Amino acid sequence: MSVPRWSAGLRRLAAPAEERSRRQAARPGDLAAARGLLDVGVGEVDTPIGRLLVAVTRRGLVRVAFSEEEPEAVVEELARRISPRVVRSARMSQARRELAEFLEGRRWRFELPVDPSLARGFARRVLAGAARIPYGRVRTYGELAAALGAPRAARAVGNALGANPMPIVIPCHRVVRAGREVGGYAGGPERKAWLLRLEGALR
């Protein structure tokens, strides 16, 4: 009996690895969370406006991405800017549930904690300002800028909202152009209009 024959036999023993490891690879997220090793958990939720990628840190929700964004790129960015310990995890039930309820019209405000790590400085203030706009109401970019004490910064406000790391939850869709035109949106103007209609802010 020759060695090459055995290695064939041994390789045969290893053959189920592809399928079994795929199943096992989904588990480290939950184990990691149980042992406090998880810095960023990512998961997905299917909603009426498409599949959303959701990421959560120990502090709270840190990122929501629409389906147009490449999931690998979003995960890369989280690894670079927050921690390389990014793992797929089922333990994001609150974020997923609240998003699903909101988009089905069964929820008017989010209760989940938010981690603003991905926004800094003025952008973070802008997002905090947007978060104070009530459900079903809108403000113009200029109005939000004025409310932040920077009445001439409407453009900077628009840029900050365009880079909102947590669309829907931080309701940048409630900020519209002067004259109440819907205006731009990272998720596309159709989604913005859909969200405003959901809230009864647009007919």
Add this chain to the structure above:
Amino acid sequence: MGTRGGGTGLPPFEAFVERHRRTVYRFLLVAVGPGEADDVFQETFLAALRAYPRLRDAERLDRWILRIATRKAIDAHRSRRRRPLPAEDAAERADRAAEPIGSWDGDDPLWRAVRSLPPRQRAAVVHRLVLDRPYGQIAEALGSSEQAVRANVSQGVRRLRALLSEGVGR
């Protein structure tokens, strides 16, 4: 938050697992067997996750994870009685126990022969004959010399040959 990546150049852990899961699992399937491969796989990647943010070198991640897997495989062999992992509930475990193991089971004569090898010898044989790794890297994974690894592999092969020539006849 005290967890800034700070440009380590490391891939997201998620991507790292996806990239290496199959190789690690192939190693474990033969080195610890199908019954324990799942648990040792989880322990391997949890140990990796724990150390991950402190890693300096984004290269050679393949060698690094196989070194951990090798250590875990040898430890698994030492402590036969494994504790269940906390996030796996009884139903999941039962489900896993009931599933067919694939093209082989505990009665496979080849597996019986492999199982009779001492743990380091077994790990060395699997690195060499299943993963085709060079002796230098196997030595690194086992924390021993290349010479010792060559001896491990040839002894293991000789032993397997002796065991299997007694009536398996493939």
